[in-house]
Amino acid sequence: MWSFFSRDPAKDFAFDIGEPVRGLEDRSVWSMHKGKKRSTQEEVSIFLFDVQKSSETQFDIAKASLKKLKTMRHPSLLHYLDSVESEKFLYVATEYVEPLATHIEDMKLQGQQRELFLAWGIFQITRALSFLNNDGNMRHNNVCLYSVFVTLAGEWKLGGFEYLTSQGQEGSNPIPLKIMPSLEIYDPPEKKDPTKLKAITKCSSDMWGLGCLIWEAFNGPLKNQPALKTVDNIPKQLGTLYCELVSANPASRPNPADIITRCRKMGGYFKNDLIDSMLFLEEIQIKDKAEKGKFFSTLTSQLDNFPEAVCVHKILPSLLTAFNYGDAGSAVLAPMFKLGKLLDDADYQKQIVPCVIKLFASNDRTTRSRLLQQLDQFIMHLQNSTVNDQIFPQVVHGFLDTNPIIREQTVKSIVHLAPKLNYNNLNVEVLKHFARLQAKDDQGGIRTNTTVCLGKVATHLHPQIRQKVLVSAFVRATRDAFPPARQAGVLALAATQQYFLLVEVANRVLPALCPLTNDPEKQVRDAAFRTIKGFLGKLEKVSDDPSLKEGMEADVHTATPSLGNAAATWAGWAVTAVTAKFYRSHSDTARVSHSVKSALSKPGSLVSPAEQPSSSSLSTTTSSVTSMTSLERSESASDYDPEHWDMTQWGDIDSSAATCASVKSEPSSVSAHQHTTLAALCEDEWGNDEWGTLQEQPTAEEELASPSETWSNTQWTDPALNNANATYVRGARAEHRPAAHQNSGDSLGGWEDGEFEPIEENVDENNASKMDEMRRKREERKLQRQREMEARRSARAQGPMKLGSKLSGPAPPF
Known part of the structure; x- marks a missing residue:
């Protein structure tokens, strides 16, 4: 009578059971369902055994397989989580997997990705059998397409322990009798031939099953044993090994440990980039820094050939672990950011962004440089608050770095950061550093890039700041001693022309461009002439039709110009590897x-091919x-x-x-x-x-x-x-x-x-009077510059100047 008050053990099961999963019908005593852990909503797989609808023999087999699943741990064996037994059902929770039969049927991988995936899976099952046969002294006796499961990371896990036996406990016939008739097709031929029982080894039956699994991986479910003779779809690298696995003589079947050794040699089936990378990641904690650096440098180019599931769920977590808890350093950045593109925004924020924030706080120049170089790969995933509060305060230190490479990359990074920066960071902090770099940096390339980047981020500046800064900055660039900097200033004026008032064009821009028509550099002169013609054309149109002025100045005071930023696509030559x-x-x-x-x-045109310098x-x-x-x-x-x-x-x-x-x-x-x-x-x-x-x-x-x-x-x-x-x-x-x-x-x-x-x-x-006075002063300065230029020209015409000679006086005789 106490059974009425007893508690159902299934209520203490910490997992919710979902919809059933196809793939194990008539192939296992278990039925498979999707499930979730109640506390974390983590996806799991639930194996369910119906006690009331099954025989007692089947119930004993199910309980025995559960016991073996609990006690064995190996990376290539199905991972047990929890189990509970009630009067009606036996529940077992494992890591989230799906049957290999279903996975291969639905798999969309093609070409090299499919080949690498199958090779990696067969390698894992071979490794699991080596563990059972050699280390555990056991036989699985049920290796086939329906005893293998695939995780989210594309790893193959060996399950189906219903017929697993220990060495010496099999009785007269070491091959157990299977209660599922559909599985008898996978029994080795010696089961029906007593004369061959003496030739059976500790791994012969499992190697026969491995041969069946290889055939099914490339051909689909096995219908009958004679089909094993068809080897057209088996890779040539596996041809010899496959024939040994399905040999009628049990003694000729190789040991799984020997299979791994043979196939891991150069040219072997298990010797490829995917398996090499996965094995390295499994042992990354014992690798030295030089080995890690070499591995990460080659991994980036190999990722395109790897299955996406393996990249996202296996390689990326391993990289994050190596970065957070190892000494992988900045070498891990390139593959990590490349794999980050495969994540959705929520996962990116959870996995990648914390690493990015941590990396920007690093004092290592190599790390900061690689971050700035690859900023375009992850900036779109960063929240504005994260950029302004945690990223930008670290980036801004690069403007003051003594290494010119860091300064240059910091300047170029603002092109990507500008859309996310707040008013103070962009219109005050960035412009303050831009002004200093453009005027005082000793590297002409950095001064040039500062001008270019200012033009590219002009659309993001506050209209009042933009009107106050752009003309002054670009006019300054036209007076730089470095020819590309002067040309960048000219092109910047042209590319951002929609932000200038016409009165500025007439009184400030054109007076600054006209002296450049006499520049020693032809490319600067050409750019100046074309830009001057363009501005004069605008002024001429407005002079003929004053109603056009309002349209031409429409973007000056707007934060979002009508056509977007014209400067976003200009002068790409100037910001490349300066x-x-x-x-x-x-x-x-x-x-x-x-x-x-x-x-x-x-x-x-007069140089012969023989006289031309070779490219080498x-x-x-x-x-x-x-x-x-x-x-x-x-x-x-x-x-x-x-x-x-x-x-x-x-x-x-x-x-x-x-x-x-x-x-x-x-x-x-x-x-x-x-x-x-x-x-x-x-x-x-x-x-x-x-x-x-x-x-x-x-x-x-x-x-x-x-x-x-x-x-x-x-x-x-x-x-x-x-x-x-x-x-x-x-x-x-x-x-x-x-x-x-x-x-x-x-x-x-x-x-x-x-x-x-x-x-x-x-x-x-x-x-009006004030304007006249300013105009008069500008004319005086212009005349003074012309007089100085004429004096220099006359001095050059008389002969080379000696060191220390003055421009105003005649050139001294030699």
Whole structure:
């Protein structure tokens, strides 16, 4: 009578049972269901045995298999979690798996991914059998397609322990009788031939089952034993081994340990990238740092050939564990970020973002550099609050780093960070550092990139800050001693023209561009002429039709311009590997100059093929100028997409570090001959034939609707200017710049310099006198610059100047 008050043990089962899973019908005494753990909602698999509908023999087999499942632990055996027995059912909870038969039927893997997946799975089952036969002294006796299960990570787990026996306990016949008739097809032939029982070994029956499993992995479920003779779909690497496994003589079947040894040799079936990587990750804690670095450097390129399930659920967690609890360091970043792209946003926030935050706090330069290089791969997953509160405070330290590579990469990272930065971080902190770098940094490449990046993030600036800063910053760039910096300033003015008031264009932009029409560098002169023509065309249109002014200035005071940011696609050439290209030693420059000297002594059309410098001779240094020619040819074929330039094209930290260390002086020390020679070689790369004109004639309706239309991106994507690897060298030609074009920390210390006083938007009659006075002062400064330039020209015409001679006086005689 106490049974009425007894508690049902199934209520204490910590798992909820879900829908049934197909694949084990008539192949097992268990039925399989999906399930979830009640406390964490973690997915599990539930194996259920119906006590009332089964015979007592089947119940004994089920309880025996449960006992064996509980007591055995191995990475390739099904992992037991919990179990409970009631009057009606026997419940067993395991890790989440699905039957291999179902998995192969639904599998969508093709080609190499499928081959690697099957090889990895067969290897795991062979390893599990080696554990049972050799270490456990047991026989499984039920190896087939229906006793193997697949986890979320694509790992094969051996289950189905209903017929597992220990050595010496089998009785007269070591092969047990199976109560499921459908499983008899997997019995080895010696079961029916008593004469062969003496030849049975401790692993012969399981090796027969492994042969059946291999056949089913490539052909589907086995219908009859004669089908095992069909080997057309079996890989050639497995052909010999497969024939040994399904041999009629039990003694000729190999030991599973021997199979692993044979197939792990070079050229063996188990010798491939996936199995090598998985085995390395299993032992990563005992590997030294050098081995880890080499492994991670090759893993990234191999991931594309691995099954996605293996990458997401096995390799990525192993990488995170190695990063958090090991000494993998920054080497793990590349594969980790590549695998992170396979995650959904919730999993990314949970797994990857904490690692990113931790990495940005690192003081290791290599780690910070690799993070900045790969910022575009994970920035879209970072919340704005995370960027402003935890990422940006660490990034901003890079502006002050003594290593120019870190400073340059920090500048370029703002292009990706800008959309997520708040007002203070972007409009105050970033611009403060940009102003200092553009005026005082000793590396011309960094000054150039600062100008370019400012143009790219202009659309994200506050309208008032943008109107106050852009013209002053870009005008300053046009006075830089470094030719690419001057050109970047010109192109920046053109690309962000929708943010300028027309009165600024007339009074500040054009006066700054006109002196550049006499620049020593042809590419700067060409850019200046085209930009001036474009601005004059706008002013002319507004002069003819004042009603167009409102449309042309529509974006000046708006936070979200009508056509988006025109600067987002301009001057891709300037932000590509500037550091790696500019920081070069004098010996490198001399070698390149010497190699092209003969070719540059006469026009290119007159140089014979034998006299032309070979590509191999011009590519001996990191900053070889020959890369410009090859890239121009590829980009001129309309392959270049200015909206999709890759961070990896901005320079390699490893390749540029060596050249950076050798150059610590101002590159102006490069000889005039070297600079002239390299500039001549680069001349063709700065061709402007495809620029188009800035003064196309749009209709009035188009100008009113979108004032940026005449400045479309196609007008600023010349392949030569967008060359990702163009090399520039500051040299003696920059020394002939007028004094007003030299960098000075005193006169160019900030964008609030009096020389760049902003023009008031609304000029009324009361301010006319003030405007006249400002205009008069500018004219005086302009005349003074012209007089200085004429004095320099006259001095050069009389002969070379000696060191220390003054420009105002005549050149002393030799």
